[in-house]
Amino acid sequence: MLISSIFATVSSFEASYLQLQTAHLPFNEESIKAADEALVSHLRSLSDFKQFYRYFCRNPDVGVALPVESCLEAQVQENQSKLRVLGIASDHLQAGIDRKDNEVSALRKQLVDLQKSNFKLANRLSGNLNLPSSCDVLLSVRVFDSVLNDACRATHKFTKILIDLMRKAGWDLDLAANSVHADIEYAKTGHNRYAFLSYVCLGMFRGFDLKKFGLDEGDTEILCNGHVSDSVKTHSSLKQLLEHVSSSPVELLHRNPNCEFSKFCEKKYQELVHPTMESSIFSNLDKNEEVLNSWRSLRIFYESFVNMASAVWMLHKLAISFDPVFEIFQVERGVDFSMVYMEDITRRCNLPAKTRMKVGFTVVPGFKIGRIVIQSQVYLCGLKCTE
Incomplete structure (x- = not known):
């Protein structure tokens, strides 16, 4: 019966502690006070159980009545405390769901407004x-x-x-x-x-x-x-x-x-x-x-x-749509590398100073718009990577 009472008290303590935590957000002064008083009461009960157990170990022949409920009453109290914990957790989760629902509704409204705005801007640009x-x-x-x-x-x-x-x-x-x-x-x-x-x-x-x-x-x-x-x-x-x-x-x-x-x-x-x-x-x-x-x-x-x-x-x-018109070009294999018209696609490899690098193949074609050159990206032969 002592063990059942201890478990019941611990479950009640857990429920009161969870109630104390949830009462802080949003802040509820009355709930905080009630949970605090319940926590103190449960701690006192646990302390009484501890003192009783020590006394009983020292004086096993002395019959001392334990001021606790019956075993069934302790189990009922424990189950009720567990239900309180689940109820508090459920309320907390439901509050989170409601909060997320409100956020989703607000974001959907923003999305609709943005889509309308984009549609108007697209029409203005087209016009x-x-x-x-x-x-x-x-x-x-x-x-x-x-x-x-x-x-x-x-x-x-x-x-x-x-x-x-x-x-x-x-x-x-x-x-x-x-x-x-x-x-x-x-x-x-x-x-x-x-x-x-x-x-x-x-x-x-x-x-x-x-x-x-x-x-x-x-x-x-x-x-x-x-x-x-x-x-x-x-x-x-x-x-x-x-x-x-x-x-x-x-x-x-x-x-x-x-x-x-x-x-x-x-x-x-x-x-x-x-x-x-x-x-x-x-x-x-x-x-x-x-x-x-x-x-x-x-x-x-x-x-x-x-x-x-x-x-x-x-x-x-x-x-x-460009005027002057664009030109697109790619580099053939074996052509000498030129930094004006080409870019090494790897970007992390060492280019030998004395050797003229040769193009292995074109990866991305290059473009010319008037006198401006957008380099073709090529893979070079004979590279030594530092990666």
């Missing part, structure tokens, strides 16, 4: 495309370079996912990289990823110098090298760019699966991931991850591809 000032803001090398960097980040992300899928499918990555760029001596293990990045980048930028990005069979009108057709309308391209920016590319495809951007995604996917490659990299996935409808099914793969295609698509719309 002001006839103003030269709006064109001047977009048609700058700084904006072009920023959009190009976004496109490069998107291709890096997609390439990483593609390499992971190939690795899971059991591909020999060294052999696959060699099929993209043969007989390259990589400076470090793992640098074969730059071959796959080159494959993706050059594939995505193929046809970039054409007005329709190669979507039309008769799209032979080359924009580079100073040849610009009068049919190229700057304002029309910028308007398409702004309309594309104003919505999510994934939502755009769901909303209008037959739009020009959707055709661009289909074309580029077929160029990058041919059926044999697709069948191989997706064959070993779990059944719930199998691609059921080509590139539109595997969510992460699909979204990363669409975001990459969207970034390159926007860059093209911006590029064909």
Whole structure:
């Protein structure tokens, strides 16, 4: 009976202590006082039990009545205390849920307000495309370079996912990289990823110098090298760019699966991931991850591809609006490295001072806008990495 009473008192102490904690936030003076008094009372009871036990150990033959309840009463008291603890914890959690619900409601309202504001701004921008000032803001090398960097980040992300899928499918990555760029001596293990990045980048930028990005069979009108057709309308391209920016590319495809951007995604996917490659990299996935409808099914793969295609698509719309017109270029293998036109893609490797480095392959093409050069990113042969 002594043990039952001790457990019951400890449970009551725990419940009172939890009540004391919860009474501080929000601050409730009466609850704090009541919990404090209960804690003191329970501590006194535990002290009485301790004194009784010591006395009983010293005088086992002396019959002393223990001033506690019966065993059943002690169990009832213990269970009631546990229920109090659970009730207090439940109230605390419910208060947290209510608080989170209020935060969610406030954030949803902010989201609706922001969406309305963005819609109004997009309409204002679209309506002001006839103003030269709006064109001047977009048609700058700084904006072009920023959009190009976004496109490069998107291709890096997609390439990483593609390499992971190939690795899971059991591909020999060294052999696959060699099929993209043969007989390259990589400076470090793992640098074969730059071959796959080159494959993706050059594939995505193929046809970039054409007005329709190669979507039309008769799209032979080359924009580079100073040849610009009068049919190229700057304002029309910028308007398409702004309309594309104003919505999510994934939502755009769901909303209008037959739009020009959707055709661009289909074309580029077929160029990058041919059926044999697709069948191989997706064959070993779990059944719930199998691609059921080509590139539109595997969510992460699909979204990363669409975001990459969207970034390159926007860059093209911006590029064909420039006057003077842009030029796109890539560097052939074996060409001497030039810091004016090229940049080492690794950025962490030592360039020998006395040796003229040779280009292994182009990873990201370069651009010329008037006299301004945006360097092509290349992988060099014979590097020694400090990584």
